[in-house]
Amino acid sequence: MAVVRRNTWQRESVREALDLESGFVSAQTLHATLRDAGSPIGLATVYRTLADLAAAGDADSLQSPEGESLYRACNSASHHHHLICRKCGKTVEIAADDVEAWAQRVAAENGFTDAHHIVDVFGLCGACSAAAALG
Amino acid sequence: MAVVRRNTWQRESVREALDLESGFVSAQTLHATLRDAGSPIGLATVYRTLADLAAAGDADSLQSPEGESLYRACNSASHHHHLICRKCGKTVEIAADDVEAWAQRVAAENGFTDAHHIVDVFGLCGACSAAAALG
DNA sequence: AATCGACTTGATAATCGTTATCAACAAGCG
DNA sequence: CGCTTGTTGATAACGATTATCAAGTCGATT
Numbered sequence: 001m002a003v004v005r006r007n008t009w010q011r012e013s014v015r016e017a018l019d020l021e022s023g024f025v026s027a028q029t030l031h032a033t034l035r036d037a038g039s040p041i042g043l044a045t046v047y048r049t050l051a052d053l054a055a056a057g058d059a060d061s062l063q064s065p066e067g068e069s070l071y072r073a074c075n076s077a078s079h080h081h082h083l084i085c086r087k088c089g090k091t092v093e094i095a096a097d098d099v100e101a102w103a104q105r106v107a108a109e110n111g112f113t114d115a116h117h118i119v120d121v122f123g124l125c126g127a128c129s130a131a132a133a134l135g
Numbered sequence: 136m137a138v139v140r141r142n143t144w145q146r147e148s149v150r151e152a153l154d155l156e157s158g159f160v161s162a163q164t165l166h167a168t169l170r171d172a173g174s175p176i177g178l179a180t181v182y183r184t185l186a187d188l189a190a191a192g193d194a195d196s197l198q199s200p201e202g203e204s205l206y207r208a209c210n211s212a213s214h215h216h217h218l219i220c221r222k223c224g225k226t227v228e229i230a231a232d233d234v235e236a237w238a239q240r241v242a243a244e245n246g247f248t249d250a251h252h253i254v255d256v257f258g259l260c261g262a263c264s265a266a267a268a269l270g
Numbered sequence: 271a272a273t274c275g276a277c278t279t280g281a282t283a284a285t286c287g288t289t290a291t292c293a294a295c296a297a298g299c300g
Numbered sequence: 301c302g303c304t305t306g307t308t309g310a311t312a313a314c315g316a317t318t319a320t321c322a323a324g325t326c327g328a329t330t
Contacts, residue, residue, distance in 0.1 A: 006297050006306060028287070042309035047288065063198045065253070067316085068287070083245055092245050102233060103256050110218055110227050111261030118200075119254045121238050126246030141277060141326050163316075177280035182317065202287085203316070 005052075010041050014049040015073075018059060023089035024070035024082075062120055085125035087132075094121075140187075145176050149184040150208075153194060158224035159205035159217075197255055220260035222267075229256075 005011075017034050018025070025033075031046040050071045053059035060074045062082070072082075072091060079100070083092040099119055107115035124132060140146075152169050153160070160168075166181040185206045188194035195209045197217070207217075207226060214235070218227040234254055242250035259267060 004306070008297075008307065010308070026287085040309095044289080044309055044311095045307080048308090063200075063202055065198075067198055067202050067204065069202065083241060083247060083250075085247065094241055094245075096237070096241075098237060099234060099254075102231070106218060106229055106231075107256055107258045110229075111264070112218060112220065112256075112258035113261075113264040115218075115256055115258035117254070117256040119234075119252070121242055121247075121250055121252040123242045123247035123250035126248075129246070129248040139277075143278065143325075145279070161316085175280095179280055179282095179318080180278080183278090 010045050011049050011052075013039055013041055014046055015053070015058075018050075018053070018071060018073040021072065021089075023091035024060075024062065024064075024072045024084060025089070026064075026068045026070055028068075030071070062118070065122070081119045081121075083121045083123065085128055086122045087124055087128035090125045090127075145180050146184050146187075148174055148176055149181055150188070150193075153185075153188070153206060153208040156207065156224075158226035159195075159197065159199075159207045159219060160224070161199075161203045161205055163203075165206070197253070200257070216254045216256070218256045218258065220263055221257045222259055222263035225260045225262075 013034055014030065017030055017037075021030070027043075027047045027050050030050070031041070031043045034041050034046070050059065050061075053073075054061040054071060058074070060072045060082070062070055064070050074080075074093070076093065078095075080093050081096050081099070083094050085091070096119065099117075103115060103117040103119075107113070148169055149165065152165055152172075156165070162178075162182045162185050165185070166176070166178045169176050169181070185194065185196070188208075189196040189206060193209070195207045195217070197205055199205050209215075209228070211228065213230075215228050216231050216234070218229050220226070231254065234252075238250060238252040238254075242248070
């Protein structure tokens with residue numbers, strides 16, 4: 001991987017497409033979206049760019065319960081978690097200072113150091129809940 | 136998948152092997168362990184049995200940060216989370232009533248229903264921390 | 271103990287997401 | 301403009317998981 005980043009329309013495309021998404025998307029989905037929009041961008045580039053964005057802190061990434069890697073644009077560089085609709089993918093960023101503290105405390109109590117944590121909440125958003133109630 | 140379960144030595148093997156593990160293991164790893172111990176059990180069967188155990192609530196499963204599915208024997212049928220050493224895999228089950236409540240509250244505040252959550256803490260256990268400090 | 275039908279098994283192929291390869295290409299500097 | 305070096309993308313390779321399906325086993329029934 002290169003140390004110096006160049007600006008290419010491909011990178012811009014991925015960044016833009018990711019910004020337009022309201023929630024987490026997989027690399028595959030984003031690639032399909034771009035292709036549908038007429039972009040000839042390659043799948044490998046989408047994967048690479050998303051990984052770069054995540055590494056640079058410009059995107060959040062998480063694993064869906066099915067094991068796919070999902071990405072989402074994120075402007076708040078600070079640490080935070082997500083509330084995700086498992087139906088439509090809508091995502092709400094949630095600050096969780098209590099949880100941060102809890103995680104550190106629990107780790108320390110058990111002699112663990114260098115603790116990181118994965119905290120995400122999946123559910124049905126208001127709209128999808130309503131839709132489900134009708135069905 | 137069958138509705139009625141039969142008892143086979145294969146299922147017993149998997150259950151036993153999982154019990155002997157101190158932390159989360161992948162299906163591949165467990166299969167290798169069983170094979171090394173002389174068992175001629177098939178990989179597909181290990182996957183199937185682990186999935187069954189998880190579905191029946193006799194095992195916990197989670198995704199490693201690298202995307203593998205990991206399993207662990209669990210006797211406390213109640214809901215709980217894990218503190219996992221990312222070096223040696225040692226796992227501590229942690230009750231987290233505060234976090235449960237927090238997750239439900241946050242979901243409700245945002246109009247989400249049917250909230251589930253993924254909460255796991257990865258770190259270095261005491262032993263591995265010490266080892267790392269020496270290196 | 272022998273029979274039989276339904277459930278299980280397991281070698282292997284197939285699938286799926288992701289990463290590596292590498293020649294062609296383009297960004298940006300001089 | 302021309303060169304150096306990072307970037308791209310079609311495709312192959314990869315690793316984990318699941319599907320396939322013939323052969324084998326369980327266990328209830330004689």
